[in-house]
Amino acid sequence: MVTQLALPLPGLEGDMAPSAPVDFLSAQQPRVLDLFAGAGGLSQGFQQAGFEIVGASDIDPDACATFALNFPEAQAICGDIRLPEVHERIVESGQGVDVVVGGPPCQAFSQVRNHSRIIDDPRNSLYREFVKTVGELRPLAFVMENVPGMAQMGVLEQVKEDLELSGAYNVRPNLLDAADFGVPQARKRLVFVGLRSDLGETPPLFKGTEATLHLALVRQGKGKYAVETRRDEVRAAALLKALEDPDNTTVVSASQALSDLWNLKAGRREEVMPIGEMKEAESEYQRLMRKQLEDKIWNVSVPRINSDTVTRLKGIPAGGNHRDLTEALTARYISGEKWGPSTDSGKLGRAHFYAYRRLHPGVWAWTLNTKADSAYHYRMPRALSVREFARLQSFPDHFVFTTDPRRGPLPGRIDGGQAHSRYRQVGNAVPPLLAEEIAQRVKTLIDAGREQSVQTVAPSSSEKKPARPAAAGA
Template structure:
């Protein structure tokens, strides 16, 4: 199928690998290396299963600062993995790990033409680094996540073939939605799981609640929204019941995720708050997020909000957007204060659909992006704090988002300032609860293979 992998990658010595890595299980601690780690969503999920995080790599110094703070026992390599010295550090950090995970950015999936391979395209050099690193470390398993659109771009089989490394790995690919795994946010990711062929196991299938296939937020009329079932009525009814139950962790709504933080005010400058100031947990999800929290909860500052936005939000119902505004509030400026880019028409335009969106308390959130105004609170006229973003991504409350203390431009740093960096780190992450389920399946597969090897 297509040309062979266009990389000078060494061959796989299965015999040597079997002798080196198929050790007695005995509940041994497995280790994971995270490439293109960002803040560490994949690492956090695998750690929650019991993996030890051996190391993480990213080019962004702010994300590296967050990673270092939350995984103090891990080796953090901050730099461009395409540089030989950085690549070598990553490989050394990953020697002997059980799983390599990562989500390499890929730029040229939709431009594949004339049977050219995406791994040959210079724009996909980071993807090539992931494949190359897996081949050099040769872990028992790997997980690569990416945009779900790849499955519709005609390159899925190419990627699968690249990751198989000439038959050394068995690989499967599935689109998973985080909301099906107890995350209060819909976020689809295409996940490739590879298991080294000499383990004698197939890659595990990860299954969730399938709530996203049976429940949806429906707009009936201007200002009228409701959570409703679809397809199989019986299955939808059971999932609707689970979603409404604050003690059920299989499907979680935004209110179940955020209600204990409702006292936060727009313009709050203090970023930390004593746990004694927190309202009592009101759901199983909130209790789960607080499980290892002590002392203070971080990242609770809230952006300021201008008068025009407050006026509009008061007229937008939970779950709604600018289409629910009365005509009088569709003018670009209401109070006369000029802020943000103006429009030729003097009215709100299509882009403002994403600028005035209020969460619905009885439904999970839509996919968050990297900006603070990508979602407004369902009750208060305000944006969300970084902590509330993190709750919707399923990061536990003890996980702190920070930035490199050095000011100004740094190699790999994205402009925008400290606050934007923290929102971006959360918005770009893989939800830890989704990563946890993947980690459980991979962990069970590796241990089953090692148990079988010990019994031979």
Template sequence: MRVSLAEPLFDLASAIPEARMPVSTTGDKPLKVIDLFAGAGGLSEGFRQQGFEIVAGSDIDPDACATYKRNFPNAITIHGDIREPEIRARVIAAGKGADVVVGGPPCQAFSQVRNATRLIDDPRNSLYREFVSMVDELRPAVFLMENVPGLAQMGVKEQAEEDLSLGGVYRVLPQVLDAADFGVPQTRKRLLFLGIRSDLGVEPAAITGTGATSQLSLARRKKGKYFVDASDGVGEKLLAQLLDPEDLGVTTAAQAISDLRFLQTGRREEDIVVESLRTPESAYQRLMRQSLPDVVQNVSVPRINEDTVLRLKAIPGGGNHRDLPERLLARYLTGQKWGPSTDSGRLGRAHFYAYRRLHPSIWAWTLNTKADSVYHYAFPRALSVREFSRLQSFPDHFTFTTDSRRGTIAGRIDGGQAHSRYRQVGNAVPPLLAAAVAQEVKKLVGKAERRK
């Protein structure tokens, strides 16, 4: 396996003796990034789009690692549990000389803070502790840790900020960003901790997007009638921007996937030749199609049962089960028994988020890891993995795959190959959001370079 030991590209006098690793310049050679808990590589893709060199990525999921390796062939892909000494040693070796460490470690024990247990000390947060430890070990110029916004809401943000500062070695700025404010056709809030080494003499700055998510929303006028509501004059301007297919600042679901509407339920073929694709209908679609190979992958479409088709035909774009007429509220409509039954014989609370259809004129809600978490706005069908990934802002050349080995593998999550691909997309950080952060990182390093 190739191990990349990056050479420092410029040297700064260190005000803190422990800050061992110098930072690379933004000049001839790109800044080097290692991605921990990388998943399929959403953060890596965003940084790559801004000209960074991705040197390594690690994850415990073998299927996500297969996707990462396919899309970042020049990087080292490390599959395994970072808590194991051998895996940890490989990650450290791959990350030596990296200018930037990024990652999204799972952080589970929020509630323990109320019991005076520090976030980093709770055994359930061992992966979070590993991220902090890796930053301490590698001492990059900059790091980025992303997590769920609930971490901020439950009062542990300050603890994480303190942990990540490493006693003053880093200046850390936490903030919550919504991907839809950065051109992603999906609302997805993430809590980001951006840290820069204190000896570099610059402060991390707040990252701002369009602010569209605070001004625009999907409203329900009455049953079956949905529209995009603008709060005031600022909202009206953003609405015009949203509905402009040539504006990349804010993107609708239709602007993201309308050119793929020819895909049909039950399509089994996973690829399609580029020449057979329809002409792009928006600036966003043109952006997603840049650097395409001859074939686009991940265009198969799941089958769908007849009950679901009947319900979807009765639900408008933007709607959900609340729009169903009485005759379609029975648990089973055609006699085919599927999924859990209900005592009442009708749809229950478990179906509150079921049968949701995209609205063509606004971004999607936050996707989860299942194919049936969203349905097409115009046709009674689920989305392909390619359409899923469009809503996450993965470019069309980015292919989702799985480890070729069958059966149980350490770190693999049950559910099969198709589910794994949807899960990888649904768990990812949207690349366009990551790219906005990467752009800020470049600015910070540029400021530090000018202080030499």
């Protein structure tokens, strides 16, 4: 039986005011609405933790296509959440959800110095939409993730206060690094977890392994890199041992994530590969990623690469970057083949340097961005496929990245073509394993709140039940 409690939430006025009672005790499988969902990293993690994804919204039609493909039972709403008709559809799809999640863009951090609230800044209208939607739907909990820069002095306090909705929610921010939660990539995110005050629970504090504090890839000289321990040597030694163990998924290296895809070649055009062509899984992480994979693996095409880049990559060791290039390899053109913009100096420009970086097999990757050349393979002189990006983000292999089949400009579409869109979708996502850790803690707390509400709301067996009306004519 579902019990509805029409509890007033203090301090909500105008467009922040909730419109209807919400189910305090919902279905056994808690339900999630994902705002600014992108491809669905948060949704994938919450689904893995046992949540039902009922709806999502995003403005990018390519990301919406990926979400719809991977969450066919959910309602994918594509459009600008600021438009009344789109907002109405989102709120309708989210009626009765237990959790709202999302990562709204929030840009105007500097305005706090001028004593104005960031929620009032026009550049933060998407952030305001998230707060507004939470106020309207009144979920038991919400999770909002954002860039670490939001943690700067003044901003954090404002955001926490906004999300508390005048005492309706208890909110706690956490600054998390995905590599501390079994993701083979260093990726810091600021995560706000809010629990409805009437649950009587305190939002969680996350810790993780703290591997990023105790281990680091260090340049010991030109062409020489190694993983070194720091801080608490006993703790660091244990973490290093875990990192080197292929059967341990608490701390995962790039090779433990990618080594079974070694046979992908630069310039590969095929997007799909039979799983029989893959190497046997060489780590527990790879086995975890392959779960639910059927007969094919997708997103395995690899960008082409020019001969100059190959030559430079061969001169950079695993874990290295442009600082390891010899003087000859810093020439703008090595083979004589002209490609890309030239430079007046005849040398590589500063803009080129970020691209010449090779992963190290013995440690997690650095933070991926939205471009294919943000990381090169530690063994082969090539860029990574979208699938390898997805592995480093902890998306399972059955998760397929796609694009809207319509060609040309579309509202919300970012220029760059299909391949770039898929890299961007992965690079912008929240790592599902990090999301799963958050989801498990949230689920535990809302379950505890439900249990408490049952004890409070349900009549005890000793209470006298009202007499049943007599049948007509008795």
